[in-house]
Amino acid sequence: MSVQVRQMVKSFGAFRAIDDLSVTFQSGKISVLLGASGCGKTTTLRCIAGLENPNGGEIRIEDEPVFSSARGIDLPPEKRRLGMVFQSYAVWPHLTVKGNVGMPLRAQNVPKEQIERRVQETLAIVGLSEQAEKSAMKLSGGQQQRVSIVFHRTGPTPKDEALQWSGWAVVR
């Protein structure tokens, strides 16, 4: 799944955090945004995910515009079919490990048996099967990171900040 950003601008008040950014993230490749602290990496990912509203430009996912200032398009995050792993784990504290990992699938109204199967498969990949029924807050930092990574997606998964854990999985 490719992501194209064209002439994106994002300001916070008078401060221009992103100034005319154009970049293509190619399908099947791992891309890294590298730059000094405060240069706009997180803001870029948040704009792609639909968590920030750019002031101008266009964002396409698989060639479909998900944001376009010129055409008045702004798809909400849940319609963009991608996920974001936050710098902090963003694990839901009131849910079990299984509850966390299955949540996006529930949001997409995937049938219950399918959710169960996909959650179990994914937890096995990241070695968390034993922890499935535990509260996510009871996990170690590294385990929480894995939960947040498999808190999955049907598309590319922008990750903010390098993660200590070198593997990751996608639930399709």
Ligand SMILES: Nc1ncnc2c1ncn2[C@@H]1O[C@H](COP(=O)(O)OP(=O)(O)O)[C@@H](O)[C@H]1O
């Ligand atoms: N919600 C916000 N309100 C005001 N300024 C912000 C906001 N979010 C980010 N910024 C500013 O935008 C710039 C880019 O921030 P960010 O994208 O978080 O940088 P980084 O490259 O370190 O991830 C920084 O100067 C930051 O202070």
Ligand SMILES: [Mg+2]
């Ligand atoms: Mg950042």
